[in-house]
Amino acid sequence: MGKNGLPAIILKMKNNDKKSCPFVTAQGCRVYDSRPWACRIYPLQPETTKITEKAGKQYYSIMDVPFCLGFQENKVAKVKEWIDGQNIPIYIEMEELFKKITMNEFLNDKKIENKKIQEMYFMACYDIDRFRRFVFETSFLKQFEIEKNEIEKMKCDDTALYKFAMKWIEFGLLGQQGLKLRPEVLAAKRKLT
Numbered sequence: 001m002g003k004n005g006l007p008a009i010i011l012k013m014k015n016n017d018k019k020s021c022p023f024v025t026a027q028g029c030r031v032y033d034s035r036p037w038a039c040r041i042y043p044l045q046p047e048t049t050k051i052t053e054k055a056g057k058q059y060y061s062i063m064d065v066p067f068c069l070g071f072q073e074n075k076v077a078k079v080k081e082w083i084d085g086q087n088i089p090i091y092i093e094m095e096e097l098f099k100k101i102t103m104n105e106f107l108n109d110k111k112i113e114n115k116k117i118q119e120m121y122f123m124a125c126y127d128i129d130r131f132r133r134f135v136f137e138t139s140f141l142k143q144f145e146i147e148k149n150e151i152e153k154m155k156c157d158d159t160a161l162y163k164f165a166m167k168w169i170e171f172g173l174l175g176q177q178g179l180k181l182r183p184e185v186l187a188a189k190r191k192l193t
Contacts, residue, residue, distance in 0.1 A: 005112035006102070007122045011036075037091040043071070044082065090159065097166040098125065106174050121173065124165035128158050131165050145180045 001007055013019040023031045029039070047059040060079055065071075083089065101107075112118060123130050134140060135154065146164075153160040167178035181189075 001118070004107045004110060005118065006107075007118055007126075009126050037088065037095065040086040040088050040091065041083075044079065094159070094162060097163060101166065101169050101174065104174055112173075117173065121169060124169050128161055128165070132161055135161070135164075143181060143185050145182055 012022070014022055021029075023029055023035075029035060043063045043065065044060040045063050047061055052059060077085070112121075123134060132154070141151065150160070150164070154164055170176040171179040
């Protein structure tokens with residue numbers, strides 16, 4: 001759990017001297033096609049400050065690590081070529097959606113202790129298959145006004161579903177208006193209060 005009470009996933013490295021990644025074997029990475037952002041960006045190191053973020057600029061340095069076999073290749077690439085070639089732009093886009101929630105001032109002085117909220121947050125952020133079942137196999141879609149084409153896209157597109165999950169978290173956790181409850185659901189809630 002983070003300091004605000006929201007769950008976070010951290011990859012546990014092997015318990016050896018090098019603290020090796022559990023997915024890297026002598027034959028290479030076992031999850032290479034699905035490797036996370038940190039592995040895709042490597043050996044670039046983002047150099048982000050509040051000033052660069054405010055200016056909308058991104059700077060990188062190169063990590064000088066002797067064990068990276070990529071440095072032995074006789075290939076030169078520009079930063080943009082590397083980033084595009086590693087499919088990083090979609091990771092940056094998803095990270096921005098995630099940071100919009102996790103860096104929200106509302107959560108600065110709050111500690112979420114409600115287990116149900118923690119579980120829903122975990123599901124939306126980290127368990128996309130379970131979130132898809134939650135959306136399509138419960139009464140969830142009867143609660144919100146969602147366009148049919150967005151619903152169809154979410155059925156088979158993980159990126160579209162994740163973007164929707166972030167809207168749902170903003171709505172439920174931060175009280176932002178990214179989603180609209182159906183009028184009949186609102187009416188029923190008013191009767192209860």
